[in-house]
Amino acid sequence: MTQTRGARRWNAQTLIGVAVLLFGCSGGDRVADSVPQQWQGLDVRVESRPSPPVKGMNEFLVIVTDGRGQPAWDCLVDVRTAGADPWKQAIQDGRVGVYRRAALVGPGERSVLQVQVRRNDQETVLRFPLNLDGR
Numbered sequence: 452m453t454q455t456r457g458a459r460r461w462n463a464q465t466l467i468g469v470a471v472l473l474f475g476c477s478g479g480d481r482v483a484d485s486v487p488q489q490w491q492g493l494d495v496r497v498e499s500r501p502s503p504p505v506k507g508m509n510e511f512l513v514i515v516t517d518g519r520g521q522p523a524w525d526c527l528v529d530v531r532t533a534g535a536d537p538w539k540q541a542i543q544d545g546r547v548g549v550y551r552r553a554a555l556v557g558p559g560e561r562s563v564l565q566v567q568v569r570r571n572d573q574e575t576v577l578r579f580p581l582n583l584d585g586r
Contacts, residue, residue: 484496484498484499484582485579485580488577490575497513499556504582509553510552511541511564514548514549515549516548524545524547526550526570527540527568528550528569529566529567530567532555532562534565556583557583562581563580
């Protein structure tokens with residue numbers, strides 16, 4: 452069976468797209484920063500920069516999606532690592548369900564990222580233990 456020129460072009464474009472997807476999604480030596488947690492039908496997970504987090508200031512991405520995997524961009528997200536610290540509002544990256552903020556990390560109390568999520572006049576605090584040494 453002979454392929455038409457359009458079919459060959461489509462096949463080449465498909466192969467290139469798959470290759471980009473595979474290489475783009477390979478996380479290198481990244482490790483999972485947290486186990487996703489659920490609240491009111493939302494999935495909330497945390498990634499750190501660097502990964503795994505280190506002692507000192509780290510950037511955190513709080514990623515919030517609904518049950519269908521769609522971005523939950525209508526939340527207010529605050530973070531802190533110590534109960535005595537004030538809440539710091541995370542910056543929303545457009546309407547993609549990603550909220551960013553830096554926080555001080557260290558052994559002991561500062562080894563848990565507290566994430567306050569507010570949506571539709573409801574709020575909760577989720578706690579994400581941080582793996583500081585990558586083990």
